[in-house]
Amino acid sequence: MTFLSTETGEAADEERRLRLRVLLEEYRTVLIVAFVVLVVLGGWLSYGAYANPGEETTRQRESTWTATGDVSHDATVTEPNSVYPTGTRLENRPLYYTAISPTVDGEFVGGYESRTGDGVDVALTVDLSYRAVDPDDGTVYWSERERLASTTGEDVDPGENVTATFAVDVSDVATRIDEIESDLGASPGETEVVLEFGRVIEGTIDGEQRSATDSYRVPIVTEGGTYRLEGQDSYDEPYEEYETEVVTASAGPVRTVGGPVLLLVGVGGLGGLAYASRRLPEPTAAEREWLVYRDDRARFEEVITTMALPDAALEGPRAKPETLAALAEFGIDADAAIVFDPQRELYVVRHDGIVSVFEPPTPASVADGRDDASSGDDGRISFVEASDSASASEGTTTGEPTSKSDADPSAASDDDPFTFAGLETAADETAESDSSGWHAQLDESGPDEGDADDTNGGD
Structure with a gap:
């Protein structure tokens, strides 16, 4: 084996x-x-x-152009005062004084920016609107509108501006509101005064016919003898033209x-x-059994002692556990040594006069490798009985019959202690040992290999 x-x-x-x-x-x-x-x-x-x-639908930007605009305003001091000389022009101020400069003048400039332009007209309008509005729901109670300026520029080039000038006398507007409320006999809601700017651009821009209309509101707020124009930061409007295309x-x-x-x-x-x-091919049951044995050997490697056992160590009643794990666990529980005999290929635990022996399965392809390395079916690892090989080994070693039935189980002494831990029994002591009273003693000096060969392989 x-x-x-x-x-x-x-x-x-x-x-x-x-x-x-x-x-x-x-x-x-x-x-x-x-x-x-x-x-x-x-x-x-x-x-x-x-x-x-x-397929998917994509939008590709063909061109981008911008309608431009700007609003500027100023007021001229017309009444004598201790702060501003008469005729002083106040430009783009955050507020103006109604008493000394009641009229605000302004300009609304419009145009466009693009790569090309052909036959483009720019029309600008400035309207003054005043009305009474409910501040909560936006209801308009009355309103009045007047056109302050209107101008149209033809064939305007990109970057060229068209200007619409206007003037608003805030004092006259306040007087007109008072007249309307007097005629109505009531002043519901809140009064609003708003400049409304309109810009219309039409023509061929970037090779395509374009048309854009924009409007802006600039309130004129009167408060405590002053007024101000609440304009926007920018009056530019970008326009982007897209073409829809279905592609893969x-x-x-x-x-x-x-x-x-x-x-x-x-x-x-x-x-x-x-x-x-x-x-x-699928592993056979014997191959799986051998792998279980290999796993058990690796698991209990630290508690297994390897040494050659004398024949007398195997004499006595025998128990055969099914797995190495069962034998090892038994040895640990019984506080007995677990010994592996490399010559016989046996795992042995002796306790209370009973010899527990586990014979590991062995792949036949290895055991018979020297005779026929290719033996076995379909590349499977086949197994042979370990007991047959063990018996043959015993016969070869001792020169006695190989049949296990030749051994006398009653020859072992049941009350003899069996301690394997650190056991190295000299071969010459084994030859002199009586089969009816075998004792394994701890020999720190160790056996001489030459003597063991002479004893176990006798003439």
Whole structure:
């Protein structure tokens, strides 16, 4: 019997191949499902990327042009005062004084900016509107409007401006509001005075016919003998022209690259799994049993003592545990040594006169490797009975009959203590040992290998 040790390269490869077959058998279904999912997903992504990418609607900006505008205002001091000389022009002030400069003059400038322009007309209007409005719901009780300015520029080039000038006498507006309220006999809501600017641009701009209409409101707020124009920061309006186009949808790298890669991995995985299934057949029950033994050996390696045992150590009633783990756990519970005899390939625990022996399974391909390295069916690791090999080993070592029935179980003493921890029994002591009263003693000096050979392999 030959012990398959993982310390040798050939044995390690044998064990790795066997474990690979076990893993393949355990996860075969999971791998098949995973590879099928990859094939389906990769096929779907690839079909969407190449066979039927679909369509999408895009908007491409053709041109951008801007309608421009600006409002400026000023008031001239017409009444004598101690602050401003008469005739002083106050420009773009945050407020004006009604008593000394009741009239505000202003300009509304309009135009456009673009790459090209042909036959473009720019029309500007300035209206003055005053009305009474409910501040809560916006109800208009009365209103009046008057046109202050209107001008149109023809064939205006890009960057060229058209100007509309206007003037508002705030004192006259206040007088007119008082007249309306007097005529109505009431002054409901709040009174608003607003400048309304209008701008219309029409013509061929950037090669296309364009038309844009914009309007702005600039309130004139009167308060405590002053008035102010609440204008905007900008009167420019950008216009962007877009063209809608239906194009082939872009699949992106996830579909164009990821789809074929997943498909290739899935198909390759299924093919490789099929090939491996043919080359690596399912492990037999004996092979699985041997792997269990190898795992148990690795698990209890620290508590197993390796030494050659004399024949007398195996005499007595025998118990045969099913696994090495069962033997090791028994030895630990019984506080007895767990000994591995490398010559007989046996694991032994002796306790209370009973010899517990575990005979490990061994791959026949290793045991018979010197006779026929290729023996075995379909590349499987076959097993032989360890007991047969163990018996043969005993006969060879002692020169006695190899049959286990030749041993006298009653020869062992039941009350003799059996301690294996650190046991190294000298071969010459073994030869003198009486089979009816075998004792294993701790010999710190250790046996002489030459004497052991002379004793165990007697003439």
